[in-house]
Amino acid sequence: MRRALSLILAGLALAASPAAAAEPKPTLPPFSWAYQPVGVDERGLWMEADDLEREFRDSRLLVRDEALNSYIHGVLCRAVGEDRCKGVRLYIIRDPSFNASMAANGMMQINTGLLLRLHSEAELAAAIAHEFGHFELRHTLEAFKRRRRSTDALMWAGITGGRNGANLQLAIIGSFFRFKREEEIAADIRSFEYLAASTYRAAASPAIWERMMAEYEASAAARKLKFRNARRPSFVDSHPTDMQRMVYLKALAAEHGDGGEDGVDGYAKALAAWRPQFLADAIKLNDFGGSEYILAELARSGWTKELLAARGDLYRLRGNPRDLTVAAQAYRDAIAQGATDPAIHRDLGMVLLRSGARADAATALQRYLALRPDAADKTMVALLIDQAGATSGAAVMHAESGAPAVSPGSPANAPPEPASGGSAVAGARALAPANDGSTK
Amino acid sequence: MSLRGGLLAVLLVLASPAIASNTLIVAGRSVAVAKSAMTVTPDREWNRILSPPAPNEVWTIDGQDLNELDFFGGIATNQSLFGEKMKRRSRPQPFFNATMLITDVPALLENSYRALININVMAIDQIEPVTFAGHQGIRFTYGYTPRDEVRRKGEAHAAIVDGKLYMITFEAPALHFFDAGIAAARAVVASATVAATKK
Numbered sequence: 001m002r003r004a005l006s007l008i009l010a011g012l013a014l015a016a017s018p019a020a021a022a023e024p025k026p027t028l029p030p031f032s033w034a035y036q037p038v039g040v041d042e043r044g045l046w047m048e049a050d051d052l053e054r055e056f057r058d059s060r061l062l063v064r065d066e067a068l069n070s071y072i073h074g075v076l077c078r079a080v081g082e083d084r085c086k087g088v089r090l091y092i093i094r095d096p097s098f099n100a101s102m103a104a105n106g107m108m109q110i111n112t113g114l115l116l117r118l119h120s121e122a123e124l125a126a127a128i129a130h131e132f133g134h135f136e137l138r139h140t141l142e143a144f145k146r147r148r149r150s151t152d153a154l155m156w157a158g159i160t161g162g163r164n165g166a167n168l169q170l171a172i173i174g175s176f177f178r179f180k181r182e183e184e185i186a187a188d189i190r191s192f193e194y195l196a197a198s199t200y201r202a203a204a205s206p207a208i209w210e211r212m213m214a215e216y217e218a219s220a221a222a223r224k225l226k227f228r229n230a231r232r233p234s235f236v237d238s239h240p241t242d243m244q245r246m247v248y249l250k251a252l253a254a255e256h257g258d259g260g261e262d263g264v265d266g267y268a269k270a271l272a273a274w275r276p277q278f279l280a281d282a283i284k285l286n287d288f289g290g291s292e293y294i295l296a297e298l299a300r301s302g303w304t305k306e307l308l309a310a311r312g313d314l315y316r317l318r319g320n321p322r323d324l325t326v327a328a329q330a331y332r333d334a335i336a337q338g339a340t341d342p343a344i345h346r347d348l349g350m351v352l353l354r355s356g357a358r359a360d361a362a363t364a365l366q367r368y369l370a371l372r373p374d375a376a377d378k379t380m381v382a383l384l385i386d387q388a389g390a391t392s393g394a395a396v397m398h399a400e401s402g403a404p405a406v407s408p409g410s411p412a413n414a415p416p417e418p419a420s421g422g423s424a425v426a427g428a429r430a431l432a433p434a435n436d437g438s439t440k
Numbered sequence: 441m442s443l444r445g446g447l448l449a450v451l452l453v454l455a456s457p458a459i460a461s462n463t464l465i466v467a468g469r470s471v472a473v474a475k476s477a478m479t480v481t482p483d484r485e486w487n488r489i490l491s492p493p494a495p496n497e498v499w500t501i502d503g504q505d506l507n508e509l510d511f512f513g514g515i516a517t518n519q520s521l522f523g524e525k526m527k528r529r530s531r532p533q534p535f536f537n538a539t540m541l542i543t544d545v546p547a548l549l550e551n552s553y554r555a556l557i558n559i560n561v562m563a564i565d566q567i568e569p570v571t572f573a574g575h576q577g578i579r580f581t582y583g584y585t586p587r588d589e590v591r592r593k594g595e596a597h598a599a600i601v602d603g604k605l606y607m608i609t610f611e612a613p614a615l616h617f618f619d620a621g622i623a624a625a626r627a628v629v630a631s632a633t634v635a636a637t638k639k
Contacts (some may be wrong), residue, residue, distance in 0.1 A: 060585045094560045223532065281560065285549045286534045317547065319537060333626055351539055377567035378545060380578060 022216060029136060030106065031084045042104070042141055048139075049105035056091045063092035063274070071270040072110065079125035080132050080194050088132070094282040098212065102131040104140040115271060116278040117211065117294060121263025124202035126191050133190030139183045150176045174237070176412065180238045188245060193253050201260030203253035209246035215293045216242075222289025244290065279310040288318050308334035309344055316351050324355045342371035346381060353388060361387040463488040472633075473497050476513020478573060478606050481631040484624050495523045499628075503587075507612040508619040509628060512598075517603040521552045524628060531555045538603035543567065545598045545605065546580045559584045571607060573632040575599040583614065593618040597629045606634050 026038040037046040056062065061068075069090055077085035095111040102108045108131055121183050134140065150172050157168035188205075194203035213229040220227030230241040239245075244294050271278075274297075283291050291314050299307050312330035315323040331348040349364035365385045369378060465471060465486040472479045474497040486499040486509065499509040513520055520533040534551045546564040547567030552557040562584035570579040584590050593614040598607035610625035612618040 055589075058566045058589075060589060060591065096560065281554075284547075284554050286551055286555055287530050317534070319540065319544075350543060352542060354539060357568070376565055377543070380569050384541075384543065385571045 018139070026138070026139060029086055030104070030138060031132075031136060033087060033171045035087070035204070037105075041145060044143060045104040045141055049107060051102035052103060053089070053091075053105065053107045054318070056093075056107065057379060059091075059093070062095045064096060064323045065092075065274070067276060067297045068092065068270065072128070075121055075125050076108075076128050076132065079198050079200060084132070084383065086134070090133075094281065096278070096285055100127055100131050102135045104135070104138070105232045108132070108135075112274070113282065116275070116282060117215075119264060119267065119297070120204060121267045122195065122202075122261065123198040123208050124267060125200045126195055126200065126202075126205035127208065129194040130334075131189045133187035133194070137190065138233065138358075139181070140181070143180065146176060146179055177233075177236050177238060181233055181240050183282035185248070188233045188249060189252070192218060192249060192256075195343075196256050197258070199261050201258065201262050202256055203258045203260070204262060206253060208248040209242040209249065211297060213246070219287050219290035222287075232375040267290075276306045276310065279306070280313065283310060283314045283317065286317070288314065289385060303333070305334040305337035305339040309336065309339055309341070312351070314342070319354070321355070324351050328349045342368050342375070345371065346375075346377075349381075353384065373390050383426035388423065444520065449602030461490050462603075463490070470473070472513040475603075476511075477635040478511065478513045478632055479635070480608075480628045481625040482624070485632075486624075486628075493521070496521065499620060501525075501624065502617075505590075505613075506617050506627075508610070509625055510607075510609045510611070512605060512607040512609075515607075518571065521549065521607075522556055536605050538600070541557060541598070542576075542578050542598065542600055545578065545600075545607065546582065546596070549607075549609070550582070553584065557586060559586060561585050570597065572597040572599040572629070573601070573634040574629075575601050575606075575634060577606075591615070595622065596623070599634070601634050602636075606632075 020092070023039045023041065026042060028035055030037075037043045069092060072092070073085065073088070073090050076088060076090075079085075091107065091109045092115070093109055093111050096113040096116070097111055098113045098117055100108070100110045100114050108128065110128065116126060118127065124127055154171050157165050157172060158166075161168045187220070191206065192202055195205070195376050217227055217229065229243050231243050233241050233244070267420065279291075279295070282294060285291070292311075293309055294316065295307055303311075308330045312327045315327035315330065328348060330349045331344055331351065334344060335348070345364045345368035349361045349368060350362035352358075352364060362385050365381050365388070369375065369381055369385075372378075375381065462609060463489050465482055467482055467484050470479050470481045474495060484501075489498040489504060493511070495515070496514070497511040498504065499511070501507050506589070514537045515521060517538045518535050520535050522533065531553045535546055536548060542569070544584060546567060550559075550562050550564060553562055563582060565581045565583060567578055567580040570577060574577070577597060579597050581596065582594045582596070583591060591614045592611050594609055594611040596607055596609040598605060600606075608625075608629050610622060610629075612621050
């Protein structure tokens, strides 16, 4: 064993020494104006990130709204300071999962799923200051070097470790992930310090993790899955658990005090034009419990017409008989509150049709066509209106072969079953595990 | 650990020719598709791509990324289009239900794509009533951009027959390939029949 260890160490020293000798230490922080990367590793990482950034710049998934982009950039500057923020390039990605990341070269990516789940400028500031913290602390570079060291060591352990090789390899893998978690904690703390020094309320950040835990629970519960928020991370978790993050951020908050600005109204206003779209993207992921939780949290200060319309969509898509009733009421409430999107009348009509309320359905569908006479689905909707008006007890356009009209005892009269399941929050999560090597 | 990984890789390589076994579909002969009551008669040669776990059947002319014809045959209540299990943790898909309106089918396809292949931007463009496979159904067009950032166009025909969903979708890059392949796809669609099933 000892011999094996010394062999590994010798191998590592051999492998590491030439590079280590040649690699100069960066003296300036990476956010310095017109900073140029130093050394082979940093230059390589920046080059890769530059390539990735060119792809992002041209991506069809990008939200190019200048007002929204400059608003978020402004929040970053207020959080970390003008001198630090000005070189950062921001990319808002149409992705309903809760995540953000920052590449080594100062490119920040923010998923729309993150924006949807935050409630205030202070929370946004905390989230993006966390990513900025990774950038400032050069975590991508550190992780890259560590990955290289670990894989070198893994190989040497495999070759020379004999019977203990597997244990050694496990230990190396474990330490790799432990370091990653430590970096996440460091970035959380750095983010907290930034906010504490800014005009924002630093104590706002634990609420993000509280809500994420509640969302995962709601998501799992709706699908009758077992789920418990973990108190401690598993062996290969790249992030501390949400519970841990909430706890240590709360401890920092208790120490620091509750002062500062939340900026709830400013945030809501900046997001207003996009929120219906972001909600729609989330709802289409079939995560009933999670989406319902997001809606309920956003509706704490009242159900707006946008939130009501989204709620209608959520229940319409699940489509249990009781869901159709809830959906119809939500659409009607949204219309009563002045919702102007013509599609809401069509969706109301469809829900009523499925519930068997034909006359009301026809009225709603006619309203849709009146508001949008050249709709892309106008012939389809016109046919539905005809059929809704035709006979009572008819099966409308479903479960029916040939003739659009009735067959008594057709599945239309059978009790409907759930149309869709719920789901876990999709994909990588939460300022969370990197999905490629160059970002985190 | 690494040994096991290597073994797995070797097994995958050995197994892959079997997984990717394709079949030539000849022109002018009627074939049953997607192990269902649906039959079609193509007017040109196609290649059937075998993808065992999914209930849908996939045909292509030049390769799946360039043109893809998908057959969904007899999807029943509480089945998903792509055969995922209901309890699947991370990416639950929506399920068909016989009580859906035929106009709910485009959303079923869209939401399956969002869940299954991470499509974050997708739009249904046009929906209209048509006769499909001898039954009243719909035709709808759509577009989406997958991770490769190559914009795809799609056209689908669907009908619900005896409480089961039958659908054929054709998808190809919006640039050139959609227009180049749509005639052959429509010929297949026009030839489709769904045999009356006993209840």
